[in-house]
Amino acid sequence: MSLIESSAQAIGLSLNRSKCEIIACSPPPAGLAISDFSFVYPADSVLLGAPLLAGRALDTALQKSYEDLSTAESRLCSIAAHDALLLLKSSLSTPKLMHLLRSTPCFGHRSLQPLDSVLRRCVGRITNCDLSDDQWCQASLTVKAGGLGIRLASHLAPSAYLAAFHATLDIQGLILSSPGLCMTSHEQSALSTWSSLTSASAPSGPASHRQSSWDCLVVESELNRLISSSHDRARLLAVSAEHSSDWLHALPISSCGLRLSDEDVRVAVGLRLGTSICQPHQCPCGAAVNSSGSHALSCKKSSSRIQRHNALNDLIFRALVKAGVPSVKEPSGLLRSDGKRPDGVTQIPWSSGKCLAWDVTVADTLASSYGHLSSSSAGRVAERAAELKVAKYSDIAATHEFLPVAFETLGPMNKAAAIFLSSLGKRLSAVSGDAREGAFLFQRLSIAVQRFNCVALHDSFPASVADDY
Numbered sequence: 113m114s115l116i117e118s119s120a121q122a123i124g125l126s127l128n129r130s131k132c133e134i135i136a137c138s139p140p141p142a143g144l145a146i147s148d149f150s151f152v153y154p155a156d157s158v159l160l161g162a163p164l165l166a167g168r169a170l171d172t173a174l175q176k177s178y179e180d181l182s183t184a185e186s187r188l189c190s191i192a193a194h195d196a197l198l199l200l201k202s203s204l205s206t207p208k209l210m211h212l213l214r215s216t217p218c219f220g221h222r223s224l225q226p227l228d229s230v231l232r233r234c235v236g237r238i239t240n241c242d243l244s245d246d247q248w249c250q251a252s253l254t255v256k257a258g259g260l261g262i263r264l265a266s267h268l269a270p271s272a273y274l275a276a277f278h279a280t281l282d283i284q285g286l287i288l289s290s291p292g293l294c295m296t297s298h299e300q301s302a303l304s305t306w307s308s309l310t311s312a313s314a315p316s317g318p319a320s321h322r323q324s325s326w327d328c329l330v331v332e333s334e335l336n337r338l339i340s341s342s343h344d345r346a347r348l349l350a351v352s353a354e355h356s357s358d359w360l361h362a363l364p365i366s367s368c369g370l371r372l373s374d375e376d377v378r379v380a381v382g383l384r385l386g387t388s389i390c391q392p393h394q395c396p397c398g399a400a401v402n403s404s405g406s407h408a409l410s411c412k413k414s415s416s417r418i419q420r421h422n423a424l425n426d427l428i429f430r431a432l433v434k435a436g437v438p439s440v441k442e443p444s445g446l447l448r449s450d451g452k453r454p455d456g457v458t459q460i461p462w463s464s465g466k467c468l469a470w471d472v473t474v475a476d477t478l479a480s481s482y483g484h485l486s487s488s489s490a491g492r493v494a495e496r497a498a499e500l501k502v503a504k505y506s507d508i509a510a511t512h513e514f515l516p517v518a519f520e521t522l523g524p525m526n527k528a529a530a531i532f533l534s535s536l537g538k539r540l541s542a543v544s545g546d547a548r549e550g551a552f553l554f555q556r557l558s559i560a561v562q563r564f565n566c567v568a569l570h571d572s573f574p575a576s577v578a579d580d581y
Contacts, residue, residue: 122367162215174223193377196363214276217298219269258352271305271326271519279321346486358558379566408572410476420564435539477522491524498526513572
């Protein structure tokens with residue numbers, strides 16, 4: 113320290129000893145150059161906002177996180193559900209703990225379970241859903257895996273710490289002049305905790321530097337457990353399909369049609385997680401509606417089916433026009449053999465010199481008639497609906513490029529539609545200069561499907577109840 117201070121003075125720097133700390137198991141002897149430094153025990157030490165080791169400092173940090181989350185819970189419940197869910201997923205849950213989870217060996221800490229309990233209670237209050245253990249387990253998965261993206265701190269902690277260790281291994285070796293460092297007891301304990309969450313082998317090489325490489329194996333293991341043990345295999349496959357979760361990424365902007373009402377969010381989350389979304393009752397069509405509300409999504413007498421169809425078709429039509437592709441809806445000169453027309457057609461060639469004709473359809477993932485398809489693989493119901501559309505419009509396909517745009521009530525769409533919408537998104541980006549146009553288009557369509565799922569549910573109630581709503 114004497115050498116450092118003398119060298120610093122030579123270039124005009126001075127050491128502020130009042131801000132210096134020495135971290136040791138016992139105070140330094142008097143008379144040393146560091147005797148007047150603030151003495152800190154390892155269990156109380158904090159560096160760059162994160163405790164170095166398990167101990168009193170970590171207990172205090174996790175207790176503060178618990179108190180902050182408890183405060184956020186009451187405040188989130190006083191704003192719109194869509195806003196609250198997005199804030200919780202993106203900012204106020206485990207993202208707020210990430211620096212702590214990556215920097216400190218807090219996996220297995222007793223305070224992580226209370227944090228997870230507050231998250232569970234918060235999700236239930238925001239979405240107005242009563243979650244069982246399996247439903248909460250699904251909600252805590254990533255959005256891509258069919259969850260709500262509210263990750264459990266106890267599940268994320270070992271993945272975060274191990275990824276940080278492997279990512280900094282080389283620089284640790286340079287600092288300590290000891291290449292090829294081995295795992296300490298902290299890393300070995302983290303690996304043991306991680307291995308208890310999944311039977312997969314630990315990532316190696318560059319993959320071990322990424323937290324997602326560790327966490328995705330935990331998520332995959334949990335999703336497989338849910339699928340194998342649940343009778344709702346079709347639902348779990350559907351909500352984990354590509355683009356079925358786009359509505360969860362949408363910013364709640366009313367002017368862009370991206371905001372869901374509190375009731376929309378309740379129904380969307382309930383259908384996604386398989387919770388009870390209504391009391392059993394009789395639909396105006398005479399059929400029985402159970403607590404899952406599944407009949408309402410496929411009731412042929414529901415007026416919401418036409419409204420949903422028109423809304424989805426209008427979104428595609430407007431996107432084409434905005435992308436500089438003149439189009440018309442329900443063209444009068446383009447008829448199939450039974451006299452019915454497609455939903456729209458472009459007035460200039462879309463590809464290979466042919467104009468594009470499209471037709472929108474929505475099929476219910478959970479309909480009993482599709483049970484054998486929806487439980488086999490994700491998106492099979494949408495693909496089947498698309499195949500039926502292609503057969504109906506076979507005459508038009510001779511002169512136009514025909515595209516069936518098939519959605520499922522739980523979100524998946526047929527592959528041809530996904531490719532078309534991705535291409536349309538690129539054309540929109542070329543016009544506006546915003547690379548996110550494609551994502552916004554998928555989000556608007558996903559929001560529309562979820563919104564009309566709620567409308568369909570309310571159409572299934574008796575007229576007096578529906579009128580009040």
